[in-house]
Amino acid sequence: MTATATPAAGEGNVVTPAAATRPVSVARGYRFEVVKLVSQWRIRLLVLACWIVPGLFVAAVSRQSTLPSDTLFGRWMHATGWAGPLVVLGFSGSWALPLLTSVVAGDVFAAEDRLGTWRHLLVAVRSPRRIFAAKALASLTVILLLVVGLAASGIVGGLLSVGDHALVGLDGHLLAPSDAAGDVLLAWTAALAPTLALAAIGLLGSVSLGRSPMGLLLPALVALAMQLAQMLPLPVALRMALPGYAFISWNGLFTDPGQLRPLLIGVAVSLVWAVVATALAYLLFVRRDFTNAQHDSTARRAVTTGLIPLAVLVAATFAIVAAATPSMGSGITKPKLQRSVATAFAHLYRMQTRQLNRPAVTEAQLRVSAACTKGDDDSATQGAGNDWRCVVTWHLPGVEAAGTAIYQLDVTSDGRYVADGDGPKEVNGYFLVRTPQGDAPNPLWQFDGNVELLSTSQKG
Amino acid sequence: MDTLAVRARGISKCFGDVVALDGVDLDVPQGQIHGLVGPNGAGKTTLLGLLLGLAVADTGTLDILGTPLGRAPAAPDGVAGFVDGPGLYPSLTARQNLAALAALRGSDARTAGIDDVLAQVGLTDVADDRARGFSLGMRQRLGLAAALLTRPRLLVLDEPSNGLDPAGKRHVHRVLDRLAAEGTAVVLSSHRMDDVEALCSEVTILATGRVVFSGPLTKLAAENRELEYRVLTSDPAAAREVAAGADGVALVESAARSRHGADAFVVRALVPAMDDLVAALVRAGIAVRELAPVVSPLEAAFLALTEQQEAGR
Structure with a gap:
């Protein structure tokens, strides 16, 4: 037997009234x-x-x-x-x-x-x-x-x-x-x-x-x-x-x-x-x-x-x-890094000044600059690495000579870096300073920074 | 005059190169429990899936509760059931499973009749137990309760008796009989022929995606087909001699004898020949204590029809 035994439509059966198809909301x-x-x-x-x-x-x-x-x-x-x-x-x-x-x-x-x-x-x-x-x-x-x-x-x-x-x-x-x-x-x-x-x-x-x-x-x-x-x-x-x-x-x-x-x-x-x-x-x-x-x-x-x-x-x-954007390189260049380190140093120097109860100075008075090199190759001017070395220079009001401090930098590919003070220790060595929240390490000893991989923008 | 809950004409469904359904026709009136049987891979689950709106047929027309199904898979309101086992969330209790389902359908869990359906399937005592610990039979009954919650007009069940103990089976049969009496059409698949015979008034046998029989069970039993019968009498040796001499009756001598007991014997015959054999035994003064088919007429028909179909491929 290969055929159905049910009556065909219209042979006695009628179709029930239609039901709606209503999906759940x-x-x-x-x-x-x-x-x-x-x-x-x-x-x-x-x-x-x-x-x-x-x-x-x-x-x-x-x-x-x-x-x-x-x-x-x-x-x-x-x-x-x-x-x-x-x-x-x-x-x-x-x-x-x-x-x-x-x-x-x-x-x-x-x-x-x-x-x-x-x-x-x-x-x-x-x-x-x-x-x-x-x-x-x-x-x-x-x-x-x-x-x-x-x-x-x-x-x-x-x-x-x-x-x-x-x-x-x-x-x-x-x-x-x-x-x-x-x-x-x-x-x-x-x-x-x-x-x-x-x-x-x-x-x-x-x-x-x-x-x-x-x-x-x-x-x-x-x-x-x-x-x-x-x-x-x-x-x-x-x-x-x-x-x-x-x-x-x-x-x-x-x-x-x-x-x-x-x-x-x-x-x-x-x-x-x-x-x-x-x-x-x-x-x-x-x-x-x-x-x-x-x-x-x-x-x-x-x-x-x-x-x-x-x-x-x-x-x-x-x-x-x-x-x-002109962004086919690593985005980490010597000028950007120098600018970033100098800016961070200036801000943190003022913080250190306050914490050590020294006379206040402004960033404009400090005129901080940084000169960075990568490894032993003076011609290397870009890229991540832990072989960046920066010499920071600043000025104090009424002082003829410029101060200098050295930092070793570990720069990662995403533009972040850690600057590690390498002397003089009176400036960026490890010592404790007094803060309202208790004793804390010298803020110039080690600090985090960030290089913008694209060109500089303004904060909105 | 019956009203049709399911009307399928020329339904075909393929999965890649595999033909799951091939020109299937099916009519299920409201108030009928319709059995769907067939060997593994015959297309039963695919057909049930189409009835539930889980997929659409490649060709053919399918009307469910009077609604022609479109090209998007979705069943109309009033259809409930499950294929490949009920879908339950093990991290929820039985009651929470039903309450979540009731909320999904827009019913208030307090008035959705959850306690009532739990009682109908005999799960009141475990209503607040997580479904994770439920046995297969309990899961089957909870799946049925979930289907009942929607007050279905067409209930589609795939192997509803799987894993049920006798008490659970009684609960399920009682519920299905009541639903059918109230006018709900039930389409169920099963490998348990005793279940199908106990529940269904009509049956469709599928083999390799085609309908090889569809109609009332009585029609199937009346088919001109030899069956094996187990006969238990007051004098087995004399009865065996009578049977050996009867026209149209063949003694089955095999391992069946040890399986059916030393006092019983098995014969193969058509129904008229069996009638004659019983009369001959009585005339010979041999009491017939027991006479029953070794396999049910449905099972015998199922095996004969599906083997025939397989052989014809």
């Missing part, structure tokens, strides 16, 4: 997804950790005699509560945020594959598009909750343990507490952009790689690759074409004038990545066949629809940034 789907996410112990623990651990860390480290001076702003944790949240931000950009986005966005679709609940969800919601929107919004909500927790906890921990004091910027100038507060909040806000880009990459990995662990780890791996890339001597344009650059370029908020152009480019690139990766994830998701149980990890489609467009995006962004 995105708002209801969003609530459903948030409930599922928050019901997971690991998400609850992450939320708890993000809202508590940074504060405890900042409070504990601020009370230690030894500070994490190898971390940006770490050496100022005794001086002000605003340094702590910036130390947390530096760590978060490198490690915490990529891992958090992996756990949340990288798993939000894959979890349904793992639990075998896709069909259940499709039957209940009746719209893959709305499922995607609800999941993306729910994961974004949780990620925002985690980021806000990291920032708030670090700020509260710093302010409670050290207090609301002025912050020393990356060029040595003092930011009043209110300015420091604004810039700290701006820096955390700027870090949201690359976090969104990583979250979108997480969604893409979660959709395209299904229950494969690679899907979960994709944001963390991408972030790690970007960190490694930032350590390499890449052209500035390529550096800025990577979505994680805004995790570094917030540093520019803490100079005067602010280095805003790299920050804005970094934020814009991150947002473009977030939009493109989300759109690719959406396209992959709505084309998925949910009756085919083997569909959860179509590697070929993931490559063609996911990775190739992102590679094209890197190339396009690189080309646009390269065309818009």
Whole structure:
């Protein structure tokens, strides 16, 4: 028997009155997804950790005699509560945020594959598009909750343990507490952009790689690759074409004038990545066949629809940034470095003068200049390295002779440097000075600085 | 006059080179429990997926509850069920799973009848336990409860009896019978022929994506097909002699004898020949204590039809 035995239409059966197809609204789907996410112990623990651990860390480290001076702003944790949240931000950009986005966005679709609940969800919601929107919004909500927790906890921990004091910027100038507060909040806000880009990459990995662990780890791996890339001597344009650059370029908020152009480019690139990766994830998701149980990890489609467009995006962004700015070199040049060191020295010299109760001087009176060389090669005038040596010269009112001090510089490819005083020890050696917050190392002994990789801009 | 909950005509669905469904017709009236049986890979889950709106057919037309399905995968209101097992979230309790689903459909968890559906499937005692610790049978029953919560007019279930203990099976059968009596159409797939026979009034047999039979179970049983019967009598030796001499009856001498006990024997015959055999045994003064098909008529038909289809490929 190969034919059906049922009567054909019109042979006695009538069709029931039509039922409408009404998908569940995105708002209801969003609530459903948030409930599922928050019901997971690991998400609850992450939320708890993000809202508590940074504060405890900042409070504990601020009370230690030894500070994490190898971390940006770490050496100022005794001086002000605003340094702590910036130390947390530096760590978060490198490690915490990529891992958090992996756990949340990288798993939000894959979890349904793992639990075998896709069909259940499709039957209940009746719209893959709305499922995607609800999941993306729910994961974004949780990620925002985690980021806000990291920032708030670090700020509260710093302010409670050290207090609301002025912050020393990356060029040595003092930011009043209110300015420091604004810039700290701006820096955390700027870090949201690359976090969104990583979250979108997480969604893409979660959709395209299904229950494969690679899907979960994709944001963390991408972030790690970007960190490694930032350590390499890449052209500035390529550096800025990577979505994680805004995790570094917030540093520019803490100079005067602010280095805003790299920050804005970094934020814009991150947002473009977030939009493109989300759109690719959406396209992959709505084309998925949910009756085919083997569909959860179509590697070929993931490559063609996911990775190739992102590679094209890197190339396009690189080309646009390269065309818009003269930025094919390392961005670290001798004149920029000399200017940066001289500015920072002048600001910090005035701070030292105050701390030692000497007569006040102005930057204009000091007329600081710096002469830098790289290694033994006098002709080397650019590039990162720990072989930069700068001789700083300044003048004091009523003193004929100019003062000089030597610094050894370790300049990294992203433009940051650490200047280490190399004498004379009365000027930039290690000794303690009295500050309102207690004894602190001589501010001219070691300091952090930043070279703007693009040409100088004005703080808005 | 029946109203149709499902009306499928010429449904085909391919996955790459694999033809999952090939010109399938299916009619399921409201109030009917319709069984879908077939060997692994026959296309049952694909067909159930189409009914649930998880995918669209490549060709053919499919009307669900009077609504022709379009090119976008989505089932109309009133359709519920599951394929490949129920979808549950292990970090939520049974009650929370249902409450989240009720909220998703816009119902208030307090008035959605969660306690009622939990009671119907016999899960009241574990309502506040996390689904993570549930057995397969409990998960099946919770999946059914989730489907009931939407007050379906078409219920689609894939292997609903998997993992159920006898008490659980009784709960499920009772619920499905009640739903059908209230006018809900139920389409279920199962490898358990006893379940299909106990529940379904009509059955569709699929093999390699094609319908090889569709109709009432009574029609299937009446098909002109030899079955094996186990016969237990008061005098096995004499009965065996009578059977050996009966027209149209073949004694099955095999390992079956040890499996069915020394006093029983197995014969293969058509229904009329079996009627004659029983009459002959009674005439010979041999009491017939037990007479039952070794495999059910449905299972026998299933095996015969699907083997025939496989052989014809």
